[in-house]
Amino acid sequence: MDNFVFKNPTEILFGRGMIAQITERIPAERPVLFLYGGGSIKRNGVYDQVRAALKAHQVIEFGGIEANPVYETCLKAVDEVKAHGVGFILAVGGGSVVDAAKFIAAASLYKGEEPWEILLTGGEEIQAALPLGAVLTLPATGSESNGNAVISRQATHEKLALASGLVFPVFSVLDPETTFTLPKKQVRNGVVDSFVHVMEQYLTFPVYAPLQDRFSESILQTLVEVGPVTLAEPQNYDARAAFMWSATLALNTLIACGVPQDWSTHMIGHELTAFYGLDHAESLAIVLPGVWERELEHKAAKLEQYGVRVWGVQTAQAAIAATEQFFQSLGMPTRLSDYQIDAEEAAEKVRARFTERGTVLGEHQDLTPDAVAAILRSRA
Amino acid sequence: MDNFVFKNPTEILFGRGMIAQITERIPAERPVLFLYGGGSIKRNGVYDQVRAALKAHQVIEFGGIEANPVYETCLKAVDEVKAHGVGFILAVGGGSVVDAAKFIAAASLYKGEEPWEILLTGGEEIQAALPLGAVLTLPATGSESNGNAVISRQATHEKLALASGLVFPVFSVLDPETTFTLPKKQVRNGVVDSFVHVMEQYLTFPVYAPLQDRFSESILQTLVEVGPVTLAEPQNYDARAAFMWSATLALNTLIACGVPQDWSTHMIGHELTAFYGLDHAESLAIVLPGVWERELEHKAAKLEQYGVRVWGVQTAQAAIAATEQFFQSLGMPTRLSDYQIDAEEAAEKVRARFTERGTVLGEHQDLTPDAVAAILRSRA
Numbered sequence A, B: 001m002d003n004f005v006f007k008n009p010t011e012i013l014f015g016r017g018m019i020a021q022i023t024e025r026i027p028a029e030r031p032v033l034f035l036y037g038g039g040s041i042k043r044n045g046v047y048d049q050v051r052a053a054l055k056a057h058q059v060i061e062f063g064g065i066e067a068n069p070v071y072e073t074c075l076k077a078v079d080e081v082k083a084h085g086v087g088f089i090l091a092v093g094g095g096s097v098v099d100a101a102k103f104i105a106a107a108s109l110y111k112g113e114e115p116w117e118i119l120l121t122g123g124e125e126i127q128a129a130l131p132l133g134a135v136l137t138l139p140a141t142g143s144e145s146n147g148n149a150v151i152s153r154q155a156t157h158e159k160l161a162l163a164s165g166l167v168f169p170v171f172s173v174l175d176p177e178t179t180f181t182l183p184k185k186q187v188r189n190g191v192v193d194s195f196v197h198v199m200e201q202y203l204t205f206p207v208y209a210p211l212q213d214r215f216s217e218s219i220l221q222t223l224v225e226v227g228p229v230t231l232a233e234p235q236n237y238d239a240r241a242a243f244m245w246s247a248t249l250a251l252n253t254l255i256a257c258g259v260p261q262d263w264s265t266h267m268i269g270h271e272l273t274a275f276y277g278l279d280h281a282e283s284l285a286i287v288l289p290g291v292w293e294r295e296l297e298h299k300a301a302k303l304e305q306y307g308v309r310v311w312g313v314q315t316a317q318a319a320i321a322a323t324e325q326f327f328q329s330l331g332m333p334t335r336l337s338d339y340q341i342d343a344e345e346a347a348e349k350v351r352a353r354f355t356e357r358g359t360v361l362g363e364h365q366d367l368t369p370d371a372v373a374a375i376l377r378s379r380a
Helices: A019-025 A046-053 A071-084 A094-108 A116-120 A184-202 A210-232 A237-250 A264-275 A280-295 A296-311 A316-329 A342-359 A369-378 B018-025 B046-053 B069-082 B093-106 B116-120 B183-204 B209-233 B237-250 B264-276 B280-294 B298-313 B316-329 B343-357 B371-380
Strands: A003-016 A032-035 A061-062 A089-094 A132-136 A147-154 A156-161 A172-173 B004-014 B032-035 B059-062 B090-092 B132-136 B146-151 B158-163 B172-176
Touching: A003 A237, A019 A046, A019 A132, A019 A172, A019 A184, A046 B146, A071 A094, A071 B132, A089 A156, A089 B298, A094 A132, A094 A147, A094 A156, A132 A184, A132 B018, A147 A264, A147 B172, A156 A264, A156 B158, A172 A237, A184 A210, A184 A237, A184 A264, A184 A280, A184 B090, A210 A237, A210 A296, A210 A316, A210 B209, A210 B237, A237 A316, A237 B209, A264 A280, A264 A369, A280 A296, A280 A316, A280 A369, A296 A316, A296 B264, A316 B183, A342 A369, A369 B209, A369 B237, B004 B018, B004 B237, B018 B172, B032 B069, B032 B093, B032 B116, B046 B090, B059 B069, B069 B093, B090 B093, B093 B146, B093 B158, B093 B343, B116 B158, B146 B264, B158 B264, B172 B237, B183 B209, B183 B237, B183 B264, B183 B280, B209 B237, B209 B298, B209 B316, B264 B343, B264 B371, B280 B298, B280 B371, B298 B316, B343 B371
Parallel strands: A003 A172, A032 A061, A032 A089, A089 A132, A132 A172, B004 B172, B032 B059, B032 B090, B090 B132, B132 B172
Antiparallel strands: A003 B004, A147 A156, B146 B158
């Protein structure tokens, strides 16, 4: 096991009716920025629950955060924060809204010239951030209980991530009932996204971390068990609750403790989203099997362990096949051609960008831009 | 799944050489109370590492915390805190030292007349506490990453627990190398203690919490795997590290999220320690199988699941037998007669005390003092 530092101070408020508990957790001295997305929260009752909980607070609303939160939009929210002297940011929505809240919280107190620098340095520039909380309505990204965010810049088609211990939500409400009206596609995306989050922390090479391995496999097994159920029965509270808690634990940094990580699939997937507008999870389902095939030699031991423990199959190849079939069984395409994307073109675009940035991926740092291009060609 | 609130802000510093990282984490403005036990830390190098890390701090040493920390001793430490204006308590040792630090941290700021009231109310009286940190040298209690403590009062042979969100350690250092010189008996105790901690949160009745169940089973499987190895090979870093991390996660409140709990075995065990001086883990190994036999009807579903997933056996009775055999394989006795304790006498003593206190145990609140007495008689 490698050395590690683990700290996750986010308070989780889980279950029916827990939105009411935010009242006492948000300081009332200064205005609250109430951040949300496209307005679905106004149709499913969440908006009303939040307003009721904040009836004694001064609330500044800011809607319109995009599914892949956009830098230019976030800067408008920063202007609101500064104009009103906002003291707390409440993100209500999916991971994109929570991600945006983190960036806004940091950018509002940023002392440099151009807040994009926060993203160019991956969050290292963050010296302070406003406190933030979340009411999560879409289980998927894990953003409700970590210090990570991904922001896209429209002008340049760039999508960059930040990580900082200063932007963990103070609290996050996870009420499974708030997710009952989600479109099936978003639930499918959430299951796949959570599944791949686990994989980026688990599917590398063995370092004798038996508990972390078993925790990762526990999340995978649970997603395999409840994924189809929660898609078929959106109002099944038990299944949705198990899925929601799995999605949070998939990326609250616990399973990453003391083990190597490989975020190749995400890094490559981000480019497919930036260039072609694929949903985040759609991009992951395409890329993951390709990364595994390419890295088969390095990843064989963990692929075999995963195959045996999660799928009851005996070989690395069978484990890869079972994974792709699982994604497809959820209605998730796994090939570029499913989206009429030319694999050769995608390979060249991503190769060019990674070459320009000097990006090399993989837990062994062996996925060069050429290797990434080969992966994308293999996913035609 | 039941509703829950989960918050665990403790920062874990895990691995070789991590003691050095406490320097920057302890405020240097006020004196630090350096709390420890019987002095083993002076023989294994931990004392020197801590003093080196605190060379720029003003340090007040307080040694002699007992294996079951004693109220009267803790009050002397509170006097030291007040006399020197201590601003931070650093516990260096096993769970007993960490438990003592928590009580001292709360008692030092207690405004009532008699700090024992903190324990009589289970910690509810705690309004404030000094910040504390830990350097853990004995994996067992989980105290390094929770808000619980157990304190014994010599004068009355009482042993009571407190729980409070205000006494979580700010940080805990877990360096497996600091545990290499532990006596075998303490390692054996630690494995059993951790194992039973999981059981008190897992072995009740199903509420469809599949991820919590699998996390619990992951810890149990890992303890079964590494327990014998770490006993036989105390300097095997990998095995000791896996054991140490398992012991922490067994009682950092994560696996308790959203599920019923049953702390009967601990409550009964505490009395055996108070009356007969048994080690905490020794008392648990005696009581646990008895509680399960008594509650077989209510616990059958989870016992069967546990048997299948952890031991590969098919019945509840076989799961109970496998557990008792596991304890014995670690060199842990499981009967009162192994300690020349008269079961009839023990049953009557505990029955009398629980009757006096009105204690009723079990997740269904059906373990009356009479039922507890029957359990103890069955463990002759």
